[in-house]
Structure formats: C-alpha cells, structure tokens
Amino acid sequence: MFCDVLLYSFQSVNYRLRSKMTQVTSQRWGEVPGIGVVDMWVLQSPQVKVEVLTLGAIIRSVISRGKDGQMEDVVLGFDDVDGYVSDKRYFGAVVGRVANRIARGRFVLEGKEYQLDINNGPNALHGGLQGFNKVVWQATSVEGGVQLSLTSPDGDQGYPGEVHVSVSYTLQGETLNAEFQAQSTKTTPINLTNHSYFNLAGQSATDVYDHEVSISAQSYLPVDDTSIPTGEIRAVDNTPFDLRKPVLIGPQLKKVPGPGFDHNFCLSSPGDPWLDRHAARVHHPASGRILEVSTSQPGVQFYTANFLDGSMTGKGGARYGKHSSFCLETQNWPDAVNQASFPDCLLRPGEEYRHVTRYTFTTV
Secondary structure, X not given: OHHHHHXXXXXXXXXXXXXXXXXXXXXXXXXXXXXXXEEEEEEEOOOEEEEEEOXXXXXXXXXXXXXXXXXXXXXXXXXOHHHHHHOOOOOOOEEOOEOOEEHHHEEEEOOEEEEOOOOEOOEEEOOOOOOHHHOEOEEEEEOOEEEEEEEEOOOHXXXXXXXXXXXXXXXXXXXXXXXXXEEEOOOEEOEOEEOOOXXXXXXXXXXXXXXXXXXXXXXXXXXXXXXXXXXXXXXOOOOOOOOOOOEXXXXXXXXXXXXXXXXXXXXXXXXXXXXXXXXXXXEEOOOOEEEEEEEOOOEEEEEOOOOOOOOOEOXXXXXXXXXXXXXXEEEOOOOHHHOOOOOOOEEOOOOOEEEEEEEEXXXX
C-alpha cells in the first residue's frame, strides 16, 4: 500500500510539474460583427505550442517539432478571423450539438418528431446552419490551459432543451487534452467533437499520401450514398478499412470506394464502459512527426479531406485541396439517434455528458 501511495504521489507531482511548465496567455485576435470579440489563447510547453480561438472553440494551430528540430504548424486554418467566419468546412472547430450526420435531419424523441435544418445533401450535419462552430464561447483560464463554455438555448437549430456545454483544452508536455462536458434541461441528442485538419508535414505540403495511419478498430460502419450508416457493423478483416497495422494513406486511398475515407471506425461496442482507449496513430516518416489519439468516445471518423477543392485560401496563401489533410473526429456513431443498435447518444436532465480526447505529438 505504501508503494501505491508513493506512486500516486509521484504521478500527482509529475502532473503538476508538467502543468506548471505550460505557459498560458491570451490576446484579442479579431471581431465578428453582430457576434462579438474573438480572443486567441496560447498554450505553450517546451515541446508544443497550441493556439485556441474563442470563436467555435477552434484549435487554430498546433506547432510541433520534427526530427530535424524544425517547428511546424500541423493544423490547417486561416490567417484571420474572416477566414473562419466564412469557412464551411469546420476547420479546427468544436462541432455540435450533434457532430456528423443525422438522416434527413429528423428524429423522434419521447413521442415527438423533431426536424432540423438540412445542410448536407438530404441530411443534417455538425449541428446545423449555425452550429457551435459559429458561436463565440466564454473563456476562463484553468491550470495548463483554457476552458471555453456556451449555452445553447432550447430549440437551438431545432434541438430540444437548454444545454450548457464546455470544452477544456489543457497542454501537458507533448499532449493536448480536450475534455467535453454538457448538461441539458430536456432529453436531447448530443455528440461533440473537434474537427481539426492535420498535415504532419506542415503548411507547405499538398497532400497526406506519405503519412502512415493505424486505427485501433475491429469494425467500421458502411454508409449509403449520402454517407448515412446503413446500420451494419462490419468487421474490417479483408477490407480496405483494416487499418489495425500501419499503412500508407496514398496507396490505401486507391482501394477505398468513393472519394476517400469518411467513415466511422468502432473503438468500442454499445454498452461498453466509459474508458479512455487508444484510437489512432499517424506517422509522417519524412519529418519524423507522430500524432497519437486516445479517447473515451466509442468511435472515430477518419476523414481524408475529400471535399476540399483548393477554392479556399488558408494560412500563408496555401490552397487546401483534396486529400491535403486528415481528420480524426472522435465521436459517438453517426445517426445514433435514429439507430437503436448504436451507442446511446441521449443526454437526459440530471445527467452529465463527459468525454475526453488526447492528442500526443512526438518525434522519431
């Protein structure tokens, strides 16, 4: 028992030391007419620098070291606030109230049918026309980072209940933690994620074909022609979706039907206990950079930026084209509110929604 107490004390002291090594500052970054002032919070450890905006709780940049010692920004985005205001691809943002797609924007809850705004073909995507990514969140300093919070009113984008939401970004050494919490006054579906686009080669790279990816999933969700899960939970064995061992993204994309990966990989099964699990690892051999992701969520949407077309001007004048980046959107399974066999996505009064996702940036 003495050894257990000693180990706990060491871990506790180590956590505090790493937190204290993170410098946290904030500054005004811009203003959105009719919405408010946008601040930028900077979290800096000896290994990693992260910039967070109060608009959309956006991760604007993650600057990490390569094997040559060079620091590069590995998150796609924009140089000014106007870029994020006009953005329709959710760069770096927290999306909600429900991330990913809801079929036909409809669901029935406690005998009542709800109709949401349709903003992705025939479906509702990422919370609606004015989701959490277009709101200025309230910021509070916390140890090693910043907590951002908002209140989504009853009926917001068609969803029931007033929902209080927060996301805390904290930086510990090379690990960026994102902790999502929410409470609601009425039963409502909820599914929160961060929608950062990564390229571990940095801003000058035009694609991610030379990145190696592995995802710790035994199964994935096939989708219909509007990207709604069919309801089948299919084993990855002998499919292009078997990413349990590292594969190069470029050659693997040629094996995937359609424009690329935009699928939910199942990290756990419905009814499994809350657990922070390893989700994915991406390695860029040329720079030596590695991104590892763990999460308590039951799924991760691996998306290879299939719908970026070069029409948007990003940081430093970069044109972000198809397959220029990848997303690892930790989440509940898409359309879970309409699929009884999927993990429960409902938040009820008196309950607390809580999930964590950790992004660790290292070099080999």
